[in-house]
Amino acid sequence: MADPSSYRPAPGTIPVEPGVYRFRDASRRVIYVGKAKSLRSRLNSYFADISALHPRTRQMVTTAASVEWTIVTTEVEALQLEYNWIKEFDPRFNVRYRDDKSYPSLAVTLNEEFPRLQVMRGPKKSGVRYFGPYAHAWAIRETLDLLLRVFPARTCSSGVFKRAGQIGRPCLLGYIGKCSAPCVGRVTADEHRQIIDDFCDFMAGKTDRMIRRLERQMAEASDQLEFERAARLRDDLGALRRSVEKQAVVLTDGTDADVVAFAGDELAASVQVFHVRGGRVRGQRGWVVDSAASAEGTVSEAELVEQFITQFYGPEDAGIPREVLVPELPEDSPALTEWLTQRRGSRVALRVPQRGDKKSLMQTVQRNAEQAFLQYKLKRASDLTARSQALSELQEALDMPEAPLRIECFDISHVQGTNVVASMVVFEDGLARKSEYRRFNMRSTGGDVDWIAEVIRRRFARYLQERTIEAENERAEIEAAGGRARKFSYPPNLVVVDGGAPQVAAAQNVLVELGITDVTLIGLAKRLEEVWVPDDEFPVILPRTSEALYLLQRVRDEAHRFAITFHRQKRSKAMVESELAEIPGLGPARRKALLAEFASLKRLREASVAEIAQVPGFGPDLALRVHEALLAGQATVEPAVNMTTGEVVS
Structure with missing residues (x-):
């Protein structure tokens, strides 16, 4: 300390x-x-x-x-x-306004000839319009199911869309009236685009205009004695109204706003955000964060608001609304308002609601935050205690000077010495730190002991190299206002290798060779879950019910999973490369282009000659040759032979 x-x-x-x-x-x-x-x-x-x-x-x-x-x-x-x-x-003591999942949005791919409605997560893409985010994907699908009978737009993937066009038959949604089936030409691209535009207008809050139009069309159909059409319009109108009921009006002025509220104690805070667009609640987000370090004592709501705004609206695709309603204004609210305005490109209001609908909505968001924090405390109390207990038990069992706040675990994956890879996973404070995971392609030959030695040497050689670079360029780094952080320059408190005494001895020899003396090293053997320590004849046996052993098992299993995933990717790519290499006229550049376009051998086999010919560097003749070679390879099956009689078994 x-x-x-x-x-x-x-x-x-x-x-x-x-x-x-x-x-x-x-x-x-x-x-x-x-x-x-x-x-x-x-x-x-x-x-x-x-x-x-x-x-x-x-x-x-x-x-x-x-x-x-x-x-x-x-x-x-x-x-x-x-x-x-x-x-x-990603500093450890800063508030982290993120959770372990990305929230889904309803996306409209306006950049395609026939736009598609779909559930989409992750970063926003250019040319795609988003509605949300929603708390659950099922909420989006429920809304879509109601609206597709009124706005029969395409929802299928590109592959399904192409296949339907090739065989001349739409999918089930086309037959039941929930898709206008542009894949088979029932509507033109312009007509489908109009359906999409109407859908976007409805989702953007122009609901009254759409409902009035359907009411007018239903009355006209009834006057003209077209009762079947009138009945269908009546059902469409009911679907629209049910959808509107799910999105109740909360702000009568039809404004766009994010409403933010907090609840918590001095250690953690629950954050709730309601996204209001066109006066209606279009989405909700909520998570729990650790309280920031504050020199003044207990973190105030104003400080939480400031941290939230700078981090939540920092990304380019943050979707800043016209108003941000918060429970308390931070001290530098004018600077925050100017910053938000610059990022949005038009004026943004940052304010505390005082009365009326906005005040009532803030109270609702506050109640949600309090309820979420209560659930968090009930769920996480035992987990926090268990993690602290596990780190304390490890410190005591391994006679470490301090608790292992950063643990790195290494594992090897291969099949009979081929496609050998290694993984490095990182746990901090007992939780996985996936942003700092690393994977290695092994260069040496031999066995598990040699590969463990190689990966330890490569990891800690990088640590020594980057630590030296940082020491030499410390002043330059400060003046550069945040250059790329060198992740390998952070040493672990504890290194875990998957294996027993031989693997531990190999790793220890490397650390001694590199002069690393301040890192604790152990091995975890799978068979009996024994903990091997360098230079000890007998392993350390942790109690089967101990939190320390459970943590080590989770770290080891995560390293194994990460290594296996990388190995399978490498092996799959090697198999595809091998099969494509047998096709005449297909060099490395064209093989790479095919893999980039179709991603897998299965999708490449399903592709038509015309689709293959669209890949850069391919013409009709070469595309036909690839198509025939892949189909022939798929159809080739080794005959079964009776080992006693030598006859082919049909």
């Missing part, structure tokens, strides 16, 4: 200008990023009486070994730099 006074800047050396600061630990890893109107005032508060600090802040300043800062001109620049650094370095 470091003493903050050991790295406190000399009096008068901290500037009074606005800027962004970073705390680093002994391994030069960024553990906290913050901004301030006055760097001197803010940083001095971290070096006050340590007993008076908030527990999480106290943990941060005692974990840190140095602090550095960058001066900026305005608060808006500080906001942008703070966001960039948090995104770049």
